[in-house]
Amino acid sequence: MNNLRHTLSPLPRSNLQRGFTLIELIVVIVILGILGGYVFSYVGFGAQIYVDTTAREQLMSQSRFAVERLTREIRNAVPRSVRVAADNSCIEFMPILASSQYLQVPRQGPSASDPLLVIEPRADQGVNLIGQYLLIYASTPNFIYNPTQTERRKIIDAIVSTGDDHVVEIAYTDSISYFTGNSPAQRYFIGGQPISWCYQQATGQLWRYTGYGLNANASTLAQLQRALTTSAEVMAENLTNDLTLTTPERPFIVDDATLVRNSLVHLDLRFARAADTERLQLLQEVHVPNVP
Structure with a gap:
């Protein structure tokens, strides 16, 4: 009888298996949630920085391409052929x-x-x-x-x-x-046939037009869009020049040649992404030799 009592006696308290209480589980979940929120916030912030950087690089790349292409074409223009349309929307020249x-x-x-x-x-x-x-x-x-x-x-x-x-x-x-x-x-x-580069403010696009022939006055954007034989292609997007201001943000300005200097073309193209108020302004001066 004594042996049986000894066999059924309770185990020592130190050998009992213990679990987590409900309060402990809730505290752990809350702590993990807070840590997870910080981690995901950090990862999301890094991803947003990458997206913004990529978008800026793309904007700068396309803007520089357009300015470089236009600069090279103007430098190869017939002397005294560079002119700007009356509405300041287009620059025209003969290559x-x-x-x-x-x-x-x-x-x-x-x-x-x-x-x-x-x-x-x-x-x-x-x-x-x-x-x-x-x-x-x-x-x-x-x-x-x-x-x-x-x-x-x-x-x-x-x-x-x-x-x-x-x-x-x-x-x-x-x-x-x-x-x-x-x-x-x-x-x-x-x-060759004249070439026009035009800024369309409504869409924020820079267009290149060819094949429309010779006109006594520089063709405006509206006239080029109506021309049936015109070939058009988009050269840049996201431009923000405002031509409706009291002092318009003119993208093209031509200073005619004189006896003491060559013709000088000023390019002022302003870019901005749709989701960003930061503007990128590219200023370029192009000299056209006066050697008729």
Whole structure:
């Protein structure tokens, strides 16, 4: 009997298995929740920084591409061909396809019927002269774009001179055969179809237009959008220039050339992301040599 009592006696208190109480579990859950909130907040903050940084880099990349592309095209424009539309929305210019010197040019008077003999452009320029514009001493935009001028001709044929592979006789269609101007350096330019870069404030986009032909006045954005033969492509987005202000934030300004300096083009393009009030302003000055 004594042995049985000894066998059924309770175990010592130190050997009992203990669990967590409900209060302890709640406290642990609350602490883990607080720690988890801080961890996720930190991770989310880092992710937001990455997203913002990526968006800024993308905005800067596309803005720099547009400015660099426009700068290079303006630098290759025919002298005195750069102009801005009346509504300040577009900048227009005629690109240089080739250039060289002439040997003989028909002038008003006894030489009016002489052929136009020029030195052939470099072979690496690879320009088909037929259908392009020939310009000799076109010292104002009016001489370049106005259809009634006598400094620009449309080339219909180019014949290599007999006995000299580098001399070309150029034929063109016009009721007046002679040129009124004479370049001091006997230089001529071959120009292509005009190009316009336009800012559309309603959409914040920068457009590039080609194929619309020559007009006496610089074409506005509305006119280019209505032109049936125009080719258009978006070059940049997220622009914020405000043209409705008392002092408009004009994206394009042209200072015409004078006797003491070249033509100077000012580019002022302002960008901002839709979800951010921070603005990126790119200012660029482009010099266009005055060598007609």
